[in-house]
Amino acid sequence: xxxxxxxxxxxxxxxxxRAGVSRSAASRAINQAPHVSRATRAAVERAxxxxxxxxxxxxxxxxxxxxxxxxxxxxxxxxxxxxxxFFAQVIVGVSAALEDTELHLVLCxxxxxxxxxxxxxxxxxxxVDGIMLMALRGDxxxxxxxxxxxxPAVYGGRPLNFEPQWYVDSDNVGGARLxxxxxxxLGRTRIVTISGQTGTExxxxxxxxxxxxxxxxxxxxxxxxxxxFTEAGGxxxxxxxxDSHPDLDAVVAANDNMAAGALRVLAESGRSVPADVAVVGxxxxxxxxxxxxxxxxxxxxxxxxxxxxxxxxIDLIAGRERTSLILPTRLVVRDSA
Amino acid sequence: xxxxxxxxxxxxxxxxxRAGVSRSAASRAINQAPHVSRATRAAVERAxxxxxxxxxxxxxxxxxxxxxxxxxxxxxxxxxxxxxxFFAQVIVGVSAALEDTELHLVLCxxxxxxxxxxxxxxxxxxxVDGIMLMALRGDxxxxxxxxxxxxPAVYGGRPLNFEPQWYVDSDNVGGARLxxxxxxxLGRTRIVTISGQTGTExxxxxxxxxxxxxxxxxxxxxxxxxxxFTEAGGxxxxxxxxDSHPDLDAVVAANDNMAAGALRVLAESGRSVPADVAVVGxxxxxxxxxxxxxxxxxxxxxxxxxxxxxxxxIDLIAGRERTSLILPTRLVVRDSA
DNA sequence: AACTTTCCTGGGACCGCTTCCAGCCGCCTC
DNA sequence: GAGGCGGCTGGAAGCGGTCCCAGGAAAGTT
Numbered sequence: 001x002x003x004x005x006x007x008x009x010x011x012x013x014x015x016x017x018r019a020g021v022s023r024s025a026a027s028r029a030i031n032q033a034p035h036v037s038r039a040t041r042a043a044v045e046r047a048x049x050x051x052x053x054x055x056x057x058x059x060x061x062x063x064x065x066x067x068x069x070x071x072x073x074x075x076x077x078x079x080x081x082x083x084x085x086f087f088a089q090v091i092v093g094v095s096a097a098l099e100d101t102e103l104h105l106v107l108c109x110x111x112x113x114x115x116x117x118x119x120x121x122x123x124x125x126x127x128v129d130g131i132m133l134m135a136l137r138g139d140x141x142x143x144x145x146x147x148x149x150x151x152p153a154v155y156g157g158r159p160l161n162f163e164p165q166w167y168v169d170s171d172n173v174g175g176a177r178l179x180x181x182x183x184x185x186l187g188r189t190r191i192v193t194i195s196g197q198t199g200t201e202x203x204x205x206x207x208x209x210x211x212x213x214x215x216x217x218x219x220x221x222x223x224x225x226x227x228x229f230t231e232a233g234g235x236x237x238x239x240x241x242x243d244s245h246p247d248l249d250a251v252v253a254a255n256d257n258m259a260a261g262a263l264r265v266l267a268e269s270g271r272s273v274p275a276d277v278a279v280v281g282x283x284x285x286x287x288x289x290x291x292x293x294x295x296x297x298x299x300x301x302x303x304x305x306x307x308x309x310x311x312x313x314i315d316l317i318a319g320r321e322r323t324s325l326i327l328p329t330r331l332v333v334r335d336s337a
Numbered sequence: 338x339x340x341x342x343x344x345x346x347x348x349x350x351x352x353x354x355r356a357g358v359s360r361s362a363a364s365r366a367i368n369q370a371p372h373v374s375r376a377t378r379a380a381v382e383r384a385x386x387x388x389x390x391x392x393x394x395x396x397x398x399x400x401x402x403x404x405x406x407x408x409x410x411x412x413x414x415x416x417x418x419x420x421x422x423f424f425a426q427v428i429v430g431v432s433a434a435l436e437d438t439e440l441h442l443v444l445c446x447x448x449x450x451x452x453x454x455x456x457x458x459x460x461x462x463x464x465v466d467g468i469m470l471m472a473l474r475g476d477x478x479x480x481x482x483x484x485x486x487x488x489p490a491v492y493g494g495r496p497l498n499f500e501p502q503w504y505v506d507s508d509n510v511g512g513a514r515l516x517x518x519x520x521x522x523l524g525r526t527r528i529v530t531i532s533g534q535t536g537t538e539x540x541x542x543x544x545x546x547x548x549x550x551x552x553x554x555x556x557x558x559x560x561x562x563x564x565x566f567t568e569a570g571g572x573x574x575x576x577x578x579x580d581s582h583p584d585l586d587a588v589v590a591a592n593d594n595m596a597a598g599a600l601r602v603l604a605e606s607g608r609s610v611p612a613d614v615a616v617v618g619x620x621x622x623x624x625x626x627x628x629x630x631x632x633x634x635x636x637x638x639x640x641x642x643x644x645x646x647x648x649x650x651i652d653l654i655a656g657r658e659r660t661s662l663i664l665p666t667r668l669v670v671r672d673s674a
Numbered sequence: 675a676a677c678t679t680t681c682c683t684g685g686g687a688c689c690g691c692t693t694c695c696a697g698c699c700g701c702c703t704c
Numbered sequence: 705g706a707g708g709c710g711g712c713t714g715g716a717a718g719c720g721g722t723c724c725c726a727g728g729a730a731a732g733t734t
Contacts (some may be wrong), residue, residue: 011689011691012691013690021714022715023711024693024714024716025712025713026690026694028693031692033693035711035713036711036712036713037711037713040712040713053691054462056691057404057459057462057463057464058464058689058690058691059692060690060691061395061398061691061719062393062396062399062690062691063692063693064691064692067395067444069406079429080429082421083429084425085422085425087423088419088420088422089420091444091446091447092420096416098449099455104456104459105443105444105445105723106442106444107408107428107444109428109429109432110440112399113435115436118436119420121391124390124391125393126346126394129712144621148666169673169680213679265418345681348720348721348722350721354720357685358684359683359685360721360722361684361686361722361724362682364722365723368722371681372682373682374681374683377682377683392720393721395719395720396720396721397721399689399690399720399722400688400720400721400723402689452731471689487721655728676721676724677733677734678731678733679728679731680730681728681729681731681733682727682728683727683729684725684727684728685723685724685726686725687722687723687724688721689720690719691729692718692719693716693717693718694718696714696719696734697712697713697715698711698714699710699712700711700712701710701711701731702707702710704706
């Protein structure tokens, strides 16, 4: 089945023998440990080179009790949702952070019951040194599983109703505030918001940011409709708001997809953006550049999120102290506001 | 650093002791091996339950010489390109196939030199039982690395200039033929094509399919411009073709992104689709449903690709015979042709 | 009742590496 | 020149499983 004859990899014993030293000495030399004479080190290095030796990962893991593997678990109702570019961005960030370590990444799509069982096994059998979790709801069984495993765990975003000990999150409140303040600075006062699901932390946080900014400016939160983070949901919410608040002059959408939906409905209703109604989104996904007009939006770096989660996990595994992290967001001004 | 006191997992010895049997007996009972009395099995099962025992993955791996891990390596010039939904689809397929096995997936973004080194190490240190490779160019150093590792390896798609022993590929030639024949069936004769990079197997194969269909219908391949699989590239190619063949009446694009670019340029040039010019794409990505008009395109299931690759790899690891696989494509007729 | 055969059993080697520890050596100090 | 101190060294005990094998008990055969 293997492409080449499965010629066994040389072992440490063989290296030691060839170098004329003991296995312990060889091990020490290979691991750059102290208490190795120059001569020994040189002999071992030569033997390693000649034999093409590579220490066996599994054996080392068994001895050190460290697998050199971290898990990234993505929990989602339907595995198809994994296709969201969001996760790809996270993975790119994670990989970047892993790049200058010896760690490898196992990816767990833990949506189904089967997937969760597999993940549980992986943790309980000590198959990984630590884990990163994304897209959890507060009541997700994964949180319990992870807690029980007693392994370092870093959350991406905060589940609702549960503050993990270690997490990395975008500053959703601050971002929404930024967006709203921008509109206020433009002289808008009848500012409504299209929120995400109120059952999610992101949804709640961005809504909170909008409210805070309004109140701090002495304005009343003018109107709100709940969306579901999709283009269609944004469109529906926009219609509702146009009915209830026909004189609105700006809208803060909790993400770009919904903002795109809102733009579509506004165009259909004959309002011009940004003249009649200013719109700002959130996320700064690709779609934001392609809407008509291009979307002013709040930028958050998903890659950075993945990278920081990974760095944090690495530190935790190494036993270093860490505290949770909230990543800044910034406003990207285009034409819609 | 761990959330809970790192209370050691119970070991097989402890289970054996508690069950009042030897370690070997306990091992046999746990692994459903034969030669275990009902009494022993029951005692062991009870002990396992009481202790919450889970065999240590690493120790087992060392003894069996099987890690229970497979790698999916993605080689790409820039890690950002990983954000292409294509890979997400592959991963979903792979995960689905892995779901009813004990195998786990490690994901390797092996674009950079660092990434390649890491992958090489993973293979040479026997960190995985097998590997799947995607998006390779024929001269990719990975092919050599993988060959040397002597591990079961399955390719997704065929690199140019090199036919791997085991691969799963979509029927690109057949798909492009299907698309072209559809246009011919519609009575079009001045059919041009926007190809992918000629340096890629996919690009070449789809171009070949177009040519074959034309020739078999007694038509001459009317014109060709090379794109790069992006929307912008497709647009540029379309402009070129409109200049050189102003009377063209149909275009076969080697993927949906380029087809979308072509549609845009056609609209700008005042031609109506499909009345003046019929357009068909390839891939059936989400974008195909959202173009104006919705795109007739060749559907290939990327998830199926991932799934089949994984099944093949599992078989190879188990020592079963397998031969490469070419997955069918089918035409999805929408409005653009 | 003696002798196979069958089924279980536990002992122990082994997978390949890390790491503790006692011992050895050379060198410095007084 | 004896005692002390460090740096290296190899032996051996681990990490936590799998699995071969010899042997013992129970069952079946004459």
